[in-house]
Amino acid sequence: MARKLLLEHINVPGINTLDVYRQKGGYRSVEKALKTLSPDDVVEEVKKSGLRGRGGAGFPTGMKWSFLAKPEGVARYLVCNADESEPGTFKDRYLMTHIPHALIEGMIVSSYALGAKTSYIYVRGEMMPQIRILEKAIAEAKNAGFLGKNILGSGYDLELYVQPGGGAYICGEETALLESLEGKRGNPRIKPPFPAIAGLYGCPTVVNNVESIAAVVPIINDGGEEYAKVGIGRSTGTKLISASGNLVRPGVYEIELGLPVEEFIYSDEYCGGIANGKRLKATVAGGSSVPVLPANLTLKLANGDPRLMSYESLSEGGFATGTMMGSGGFIAFDEDQCIVRNTWNFSRFYHHESCGQCSPCREGTGWMEKVLHRIEHGHGKMSDIDLLVDVSKKIEGNTICPLGDAAAWPVASAIRHFRDEFEWHVREPQKSQQTNYGIARYAEPIVSGLKQEN
Amino acid sequence: MLKVEETQPVEFSPALKAKFAEISSRYPEGKQKSALLPILHEVQAELGWLSANAMDQVAAWLKIEPIEVYEVASFYSMYFLRPQGKYVLEVCRTGPCCLVGAEKVMAHIEHKLGVKENEVTADGLFSWRGVECLAACGFGPVLQIGPEYTFYENLDEQKVDTLLEELRKK
Ligand SMILES: Cc1cc2nc3c(=O)[nH]c(=O)nc-3n(C[C@H](O)[C@H](O)[C@H](O)COP(=O)(O)O)c2cc1C
Ligand code: SF4
Ligand code: FES
Numbered sequence: 001m002a003r004k005l006l007l008e009h010i011n012v013p014g015i016n017t018l019d020v021y022r023q024k025g026g027y028r029s030v031e032k033a034l035k036t037l038s039p040d041d042v043v044e045e046v047k048k049s050g051l052r053g054r055g056g057a058g059f060p061t062g063m064k065w066s067f068l069a070k071p072e073g074v075a076r077y078l079v080c081n082a083d084e085s086e087p088g089t090f091k092d093r094y095l096m097t098h099i100p101h102a103l104i105e106g107m108i109v110s111s112y113a114l115g116a117k118t119s120y121i122y123v124r125g126e127m128m129p130q131i132r133i134l135e136k137a138i139a140e141a142k143n144a145g146f147l148g149k150n151i152l153g154s155g156y157d158l159e160l161y162v163q164p165g166g167g168a169y170i171c172g173e174e175t176a177l178l179e180s181l182e183g184k185r186g187n188p189r190i191k192p193p194f195p196a197i198a199g200l201y202g203c204p205t206v207v208n209n210v211e212s213i214a215a216v217v218p219i220i221n222d223g224g225e226e227y228a229k230v231g232i233g234r235s236t237g238t239k240l241i242s243a244s245g246n247l248v249r250p251g252v253y254e255i256e257l258g259l260p261v262e263e264f265i266y267s268d269e270y271c272g273g274i275a276n277g278k279r280l281k282a283t284v285a286g287g288s289s290v291p292v293l294p295a296n297l298t299l300k301l302a303n304g305d306p307r308l309m310s311y312e313s314l315s316e317g318g319f320a321t322g323t324m325m326g327s328g329g330f331i332a333f334d335e336d337q338c339i340v341r342n343t344w345n346f347s348r349f350y351h352h353e354s355c356g357q358c359s360p361c362r363e364g365t366g367w368m369e370k371v372l373h374r375i376e377h378g379h380g381k382m383s384d385i386d387l388l389v390d391v392s393k394k395i396e397g398n399t400i401c402p403l404g405d406a407a408a409w410p411v412a413s414a415i416r417h418f419r420d421e422f423e424w425h426v427r428e429p430q431k432s433q434q435t436n437y438g439i440a441r442y443a444e445p446i447v448s449g450l451k452q453e454n
Numbered sequence: 455m456l457k458v459e460e461t462q463p464v465e466f467s468p469a470l471k472a473k474f475a476e477i478s479s480r481y482p483e484g485k486q487k488s489a490l491l492p493i494l495h496e497v498q499a500e501l502g503w504l505s506a507n508a509m510d511q512v513a514a515w516l517k518i519e520p521i522e523v524y525e526v527a528s529f530y531s532m533y534f535l536r537p538q539g540k541y542v543l544e545v546c547r548t549g550p551c552c553l554v555g556a557e558k559v560m561a562h563i564e565h566k567l568g569v570k571e572n573e574v575t576a577d578g579l580f581s582w583r584g585v586e587c588l589a590a591c592g593f594g595p596v597l598q599i600g601p602e603y604t605f606y607e608n609l610d611e612q613k614v615d616t617l618l619e620e621l622r623k624k
Contacts, residue, residue: 075482087548087587118482125495125532126588128603161480166491166530169586183490183522185529201485244550244591251592288549288587329591331550345549349586 002269003230005218005238006211007254010098016133018140021101029220030146033109034154037220042113046216048224050236055081055172055209056287056327058311061216062224067196068114069204077205078116079181080107080213082123082130083165083172087288087349088329091240092210094252096123096130099214100137104160106213108146109220111158114206118159121210122177125164134162169353173401174207176355187355188401209327211240232258235310239328245283246334248272258313260306261285262299265332278334281439282418285314286326288346289406291413292339293323295439319413335439339421340432343414344372350407361404364395368411375422378429385422389415464507466515470500474515487518490526494533499601503534531585532600539574539581541621544598547584551594555610559595560584562611566618579622 014020021027033042047062068076080103084092096103103121111119123131138160141147149157163181165171171180175189178200199205215237219227228236235257241264244250249272255264264270265280274280280295301307302321307314311325333342351365368391374380392408399405415422425432466474474493481488493516497508504527513520527533534542545560563582567575574581590596593607599621606617 084589085587088550088591089587090589090591090593093589124589125491125530126585126598126603128601129605159480163480163488164492164495166494166526167532167585168530180491181488182485183487183526185525201482242592244594245553331553331591333553337553342549342552345547345552349548352586 002254002256002259003238004254005227005230006095006102006214006240007099007252015099016097016101016137018101018137018144021099022144025221026101027105027141027144027146029217030105030108031152033112033220034152034156039113039115042109042216042220045219045224046113049215049219049227050224050231050234051212051215051219051227052235052311053209054211054215054239054328056086056289058325061208061212064196064208065114065206067194068206069197070115071204075118075201075203076114076116077200077203078107078111078114078119079177079200079205079207080119080121080210081172081174081177081207082121082127082210083169083177084127084210085124085169085172085353086327086329087346088242088244088284088331089287089327090242090244091252091328093127093130094242095210095214095240096127096134100130100133101141102214102217103134103210104137104141104146106216107160108141108151108158110206110208110213110216111160112156113216116206117157118161120161120163120181120200122163122165122171122181124171125166128164131162131164138162168355169349170355170401170403173403176401177207178205185355187357188403190400230256232256232308232310233312235312235325239309239325241309241328241330243271243330243332245332246275246278246337247332248275255309257308257310259309261309262306264309264330265299271332274332274334276334278336279439280332281335281337282333282339284323284329284331284333284410286324287329288331288349289402289409290324290326291319291322291409292343292417293321293413294417297321297417319409319416323413336436338376338436339414339418340372340376340425340437343411344369344376346410347372347407350403354403354407358399358404360395360398361407364391364404365407367391368407372411375425376432378425378433380422380426380429382423382426384426385415385419462507464501464505464511466497466511467500470496471515478516486516487522490516490518490523491530494523494527495601498533502540503537537574540579541581541599543580543582544585544588544600545582546586546588546590546594546596548587548591550587550591551596554594556595558611559597559609559614562614566614580618 009024051061052058168186170176171186176186180186195205266273283298314325347369351369356362392412395404396408421437478486478489509523513523595609
């Protein structure tokens with residue numbers, strides 16, 4: 001069994017309550033940090049751990065923390081990003097539902113490290129049940145003296161609040177999130193200044209993902225060096241992977257970074273293979289924003305070596321033959337799925353979620369949706385395919401926030417790897433309405449060792 | 455687009471106003487506008503949707519301009535700017551759920567309720583709409599029902615039928 005640092009006690013009855021959570025060693029990191037470590041010591045341990053942000057960008061958490069400005073007499077804030085709206089991602093909801101205290105504990109230690117006296121957990125509004133769960137957990141923690149004034153006699157004060165969003169994917173982008181938390185529309189801000197200098201209410205602010213903050217707990221308990229021993233290379237620690245699509249056992253899995261992708265998909269410890277005895281056609285390995293990969297490039301690098309679940313290995317080959325870790329939303333497509341239809345669906349999503357501030361994103365996402373809609377519904381022209389590539393290129397890199405790129409990459413990669421299928425939709429408008437293209441031809445040669453054993 | 459409907463005047467109950475005050479206390483002095491999104495959720499939970507009158511009252515309570523409330527209410531997808539059915543079935547229509555049958559579930563709901571997306575059934579009980587990924591992709595197809603946002607997972611036609619029956623009996 002692989003090491004579990006976040007979900008070890010997930011199946012313990014009552015682990016959502018403070019009592020059971022503490023029986024399992026909960027809140028040790030708060031005692032350790034507040035009684036024996038200075039805030040800078042905590043930052044140092046997080047640096048040593050090599051932890052990289054789990055919200056999507058993978059930026060080293062310790063480094064981000066050390067950028068926080070500390071002007072005299074100005075409040076500093078820690079804001080937890082629990083907006084989780086990236087299609088294919090559902091790990092944060094899972095963690096908050098089952099082990100809410102892991103997040104609260106992480107928030108206390110992280111707030112202490114950053115010198116924040118008030119911290120917020122911004123939860124997407126649809127997660128009302130999780131908001132209630134967190135509020136209850138906060139009340140329990142406060143009762144036990146882990147929150148409020150003079151925590152554990154250390155002289156450190158902290159108030160922690162849960163803030164609901166209003167239903168908008170863009171509010172996962174950290175500056176849009178801050179706007180939303182200030183009671184405004186979720187329009188991303190132009191950077192710089194970065195939140196570390198001017199964030200919430202113009203004050204220095206750190207925004208971190210739920211999983212990043214929960215990971216601070218084992219880092220402080222065991223030490224940053226111990227944490228860094230788990231994983232592979234610069235991909236240290238464990239990662240929660242949300243597995244969805246045509247899998248035997250979709251769900252949330254904690255993996256040690258470096259696990260072979262093939263083992264993740266096919267072994268019984270994880271997803272148990274492709275559902276209904278079908279073959280794997282493609283995957284989107286890190287949430288809807290990252291490039292789609294055909295089955296052969298999912299399982300193996302271009303040079304034939306196995307591909308691993310790590311930041312480096314998933315992006316090996318760049319966008320020509322690789323993808324990205326993203327938020328760890330792993331979506332599997334079986335041989336019956338239509339790449340054109342899914343690409344259209346994702347485009348519709350990004351068009352719907354564009355905040356509308358920049359014209360390349362606002363207009364480009366709408367245009368891509370429209371063109372993909374006509375190809376999928378049998379009215380496409382051959383020139384539409386290059387038109388899509390052209391539009392995606394014009395969005396990429398020309399927008400205020402990365403949503404533009406996130407909308408462009410899935411389209412560009414789908415055409416890069418599955419152009420045959422797009423062309424077939426144009427050539428066979430009737431047939432493409434009745435049947436699917438099936439598995440991509442280059443997916444055939446993969447002979448999976450694990451698959452044969454099973 | 456914000457469509458301003460003619461409505462009855464709105465008066466918030468003392469209990470609701472107490473809730474507003476509790477929410478506002480979570481933010482530093484002078485930053486009470488931060489309470490806007492949570493307050494709108496409270497109002498919608500009480501009234502079922504956000505009428506122009508209700509939004510004006512929220513603006514007055516927070517001491518901000520009505521436009522500041524309208525622009526927020528129209529930006530976020532969870533706020534209803536017109537009346538809905540008692541139960542709004544919000545079905546995830548995004549990629550991962552479609553891989554496991556979300557489109558079939560939506561077609562079935564449309565057929566069973568006999569109303570199109572965003573329309574209300576004649577008895578006022580139901581409306582439905584497609585929404586984007588609800589962070590439950592591994593348990594799809596999935597739908598939610600406000601105001602407490604209860605989740606119904608791994609849906610198929612049969613489960614939808616059972617759910618509709620249960621809601622009708624309530
Ligand atoms: C369009 C968009 C949506 C995002 N959604 C989320 C999200 O739902 N949750 C999240 O943690 N980060 C999200 N991010 C990334 C955040 O901007 C930010 O990088 C992250 O919260 C930082 O936390 P981390 O360093 O712990 O990963 C999103 C970014 C973009 C551009
Ligand atoms: S890229 Fe899109 S979502 Fe981001 S700021 Fe511009 S218009 Fe808004
Ligand atoms: S795609 Fe339906 S919940 Fe994520």
